[in-house]
Amino acid sequence: MPLGKDGRLTLYARTDGxxxxxxxRNPGGEKWDGPDFVxxxxxxxxxxxxxxxxYVHFLGRRERHGSDGxxxxxxxxxxxxxxxxxxxxxxxxxxxxxxxxxxxxGAPAGAVDPQGALFVFVRNAGRGLQMRREGKGGKWEAWxxxxxxxxxxxxxxxxxxSGLVEVFAPTDRGVQQWRQEEPxxxxxxxxxxxxxxxxxxxxxxxxxxxxxxxxxxDADRTGVVSYREGGGPVPVGGxxxxxxxxxxxxxxxxxxxxxxAQRGAGGTLLxxxxxxxxxxxxxxWSDTTEECVGDPALALxxxxxxxxxxxxxxxxxxxxxxxxxxxxTLSSHWHRLP
Numbered sequence: 001m002p003l004g005k006d007g008r009l010t011l012y013a014r015t016d017g018x019x020x021x022x023x024x025r026n027p028g029g030e031k032w033d034g035p036d037f038v039x040x041x042x043x044x045x046x047x048x049x050x051x052x053x054x055y056v057h058f059l060g061r062r063e064r065h066g067s068d069g070x071x072x073x074x075x076x077x078x079x080x081x082x083x084x085x086x087x088x089x090x091x092x093x094x095x096x097x098x099x100x101x102x103x104x105x106g107a108p109a110g111a112v113d114p115q116g117a118l119f120v121f122v123r124n125a126g127r128g129l130q131m132r133r134e135g136k137g138g139k140w141e142a143w144x145x146x147x148x149x150x151x152x153x154x155x156x157x158x159x160x161x162s163g164l165v166e167v168f169a170p171t172d173r174g175v176q177q178w179r180q181e182e183p184x185x186x187x188x189x190x191x192x193x194x195x196x197x198x199x200x201x202x203x204x205x206x207x208x209x210x211x212x213x214x215x216x217x218d219a220d221r222t223g224v225v226s227y228r229e230g231g232g233p234v235p236v237g238g239x240x241x242x243x244x245x246x247x248x249x250x251x252x253x254x255x256x257x258x259x260x261a262q263r264g265a266g267g268t269l270l271x272x273x274x275x276x277x278x279x280x281x282x283x284x285w286s287d288t289t290e291e292c293v294g295d296p297a298l299a300l301x302x303x304x305x306x307x308x309x310x311x312x313x314x315x316x317x318x319x320x321x322x323x324x325x326x327x328x329t330l331s332s333h334w335h336r337l338p
Contacts, residue, residue, distance in 0.1 A: 002050040004082030007302025014046040027302030051112030059108040071099040095143040111157035152199035170197040205247040226279040236283040244295040263292040
């Protein structure tokens with residue numbers, strides 16, 4: 001749920017033939033406009049990434065059927081302002097010339113550095129990591145093979161406050177990471193971590209300047225864990241399903257806190273709260289009892305309040321926001337989007 005310069009949130013969802021967009025009518029308000037339909041034929045996967053300049057980037061994996069058979073390429077578009085039209089979708093190509101091999105690639109993931117340059121990461125057919133980034137002046141550099149092996153389909157790229165890009169990727173045997181040593185530098189592969197993360201569950205959150213905390217579901221689904229470089233995984237509880245853990249930081253009762261959200265094993269939305277970088281002291285989980293299909297979304301609205309969005313079994317999107325009072329209390333009424 002990207003937050004625009006005008007303080008309004010936007011929700012996006014992939015649908016047949018493109019994507020849907022809902023826009024908050026007023027900063028912090030309950031009413032939303034939409035859905036607006038954005039046509040993108042053949043879109044199989046969609047990733048939404050926002051930079052510090054609040055531009056929203058859309059990255060998609062697209063399947064096409066031409067005279068020379070089916071093929072896959074990656075596409076990119078931008079929304080510069082809340083509620084404004086999306087630019088033309090431009091192809092970023094595919095790093096394979098052979099169409100059959102090119103169809104084995106994963107979905108794109110992205111990150112935007114402080115200068116506004118977009119980094120695109122994709123798992124290749126050999127299950128290593130491929131990258132393409134936008135150079136100075138908006139000119140795209142060539143695809144680069146960053147190596148690696150056995151990567152899961154889902155990748156977690158992040159940019160720290162000083163502009164360092166890092167990629168976290170669960171593998172068959174643990175976790176693989178790539179990091180920049182300096183802003184705008186090359187990404188270097190790090191020694192693998194022998195931790196077992198459920199594919200598609202990991203997320204990253206900057207919990208101190210240039211220090212990332214990763215959260216993921218243990219591969220055996222015994223619970224969520226947190227990890228920071230130099231330590232080991234810390235169990236933080238929960239009753240996770242098979243989707244992503246999402247996270248954000250926000251002050252609660254004067255304390256720097258981390259809020260976690262996930263679809264639980266029972267199919268309802270779970271919310272966890274802890275002191276930032278204080279997971280070892282306990283995470284307080286609560287079951288909202290709201291049915292949740294797919295991954296939830298977390299954001300802070302234009303007034304700094306926590307907003308949660310989820311999809312229900314009938315496909316409808318529902319939104320709740322933080323209410324006044326101690327701790328984190330979500331409104332009992334979930335607003336169903338049109």
